[in-house]
Amino acid sequence: MVDTALTRTATSTSGCETADFAGFPAGNIALLQRGTCDFAVKAANAEAAGATAALIFNRGTTDNDTTLLGTLGEPGIGIPVLGLSYDAGVELAKAGTEVRVKTDTVSEVRKTYNVFAETSRGDAGRVVMAGAHLDSVPEGPGINDNGSGSGTILEVAEQLAKQKNLKKKVRFAWWGAEELGLLGAYDYVDGLVENNPEALKDIEAYLNFDMVGSPNFVRFVYDGDNSLGTGVEGPAGSAQLEDLFVNYFKSRKLASEPTAFDGRSDYGPFIENGVAAGGLFTGAEDIKTDEQARVYGGKAGVAYDECYHQACDDIDNINVQALDQMSDAVAHAVYTLSTSTASINSQAKAAKGAQRSAKSVKVTGEAHGHSKR
Incomplete structure (x- = not known):
């Protein structure tokens, strides 16, 4: 011992x-x-x-x-x-x-792959990214983790392709090997740092969607300003991305609450390299509280997703209500950011024009998948 x-x-x-x-x-x-x-x-x-x-x-x-x-x-x-x-x-x-x-x-x-698609319209020097990981764990099919996130951004991409008023280019990323330590996202961002830092500066925001249909769900929004004090504060603009989601849910009279940037998903390398980040999550292995059950429904004292990383994470493991509400929020945020001529905020605009530290914020934590910690 x-x-x-x-x-x-x-x-x-x-x-x-x-x-x-x-x-x-x-x-x-x-x-x-x-x-x-x-x-x-x-x-x-x-x-x-x-x-x-x-x-x-x-x-x-x-x-x-x-x-x-x-x-x-x-x-x-x-x-x-x-x-x-x-x-x-x-x-x-x-x-x-x-x-x-x-x-x-x-x-x-072993070899794995990232998959990218981006809009034909919009300013290539002002990019909004939306990402979700493609892989699952060997134990199960991974329909919630993370077929829910991957499927959501695929549908948003198909609908966004029909829009003609995009001011910013939107790049969709389906990451490989997240469950092995965010390898796909790190490979992409580290490659930009080493080979094309100007392209990294062009990314105004990264939005991450990892598990958005948990059966015993909570509407979690990534805590851009670290108001919880349990993670890290995101780069300039991250608090505004959090507000974008929170205000959307308020407009629909839906409750939400923050979840920490703790390094457990593909936003990690973006935060570490100064890119404003945000996104949504409906919960994994942690336990729903009595208060959360009162607000969101579901069962207190039970994991948000009892099939997390198990064989039962199949098509029956999706909460359709959660997926519908969260995917609407994803579409709202991506569309809002892509059609606005404004930067996320003045701080984010200033950060975009400045030299970003290659490791401006170090994110520590464990991946939702086969974690490193």
Whole structure:
């Protein structure tokens, strides 16, 4: 057991530092808790300390019996690394427990793809992007995560193609390998940073739609100004993108609430490179509160999506009411931004003309899919 008191926490640093392994007996299996650093960091530190395997158990906050599904990002770790539920980790930590690990795995480099489409009309120097990830996890078909987001922006793209009054070019992106650590989105943005920084400056806003039809839904809007204090504040213009969605829902007499920019989806590389970002989300594995059930309906004490990353995330896992309301909000935001001659706000306009830091805001967190943390 490495630097963990087995408490229920989202902020464990278990295995994040080489010093955590001081006195670790080489040849043994390292038991670590999920927390604030990448799984790859924990695994590399365990391997360097002589561990023969690393077992990483869940936080125990809202996921006691949920097996951790993670990614190391890329090949390179030479020992088996397995994810466990919080309850399983606590059980293994009991004195006198003997563990043997045997795995049959494949570690290899595979090719994946991003798919792009953009409007023929609109100023190519003023781009609005809307994105959703195409991939799912191996455990299930991924109809909510993220067929809901991918299908939504496809329909918006088809309808927008009929419009003739676009002032800005709209670029739609369907990302590959989000579940493996936002790889598709990072490849695109990092490629612009390295090869075409002017094209990156041309992107006035990025809108992200990842899970917009959750069965036990809440209408979450990304927290551009970090009013929650649990994520990061988005670049200039992000607060205005949040307001765009919030005000739309208010106009329809629909409640909404903020959700943090915590690094769990494809907005991550855009925020890190100074692009204003926003978007919608209807909830994943976290639990709906009593207050949320009163406001939005559904069941308190139950996950927003009980089929998250499971085989039951099929066509029957979609809440049609949520998908209808959220897709209308997506269409409203994309159309509003694309037909306006104004920048998101004066700050965003100034940021567009200035040199953006390649890593202006560092987003940390875990992907909705096979997370890295």
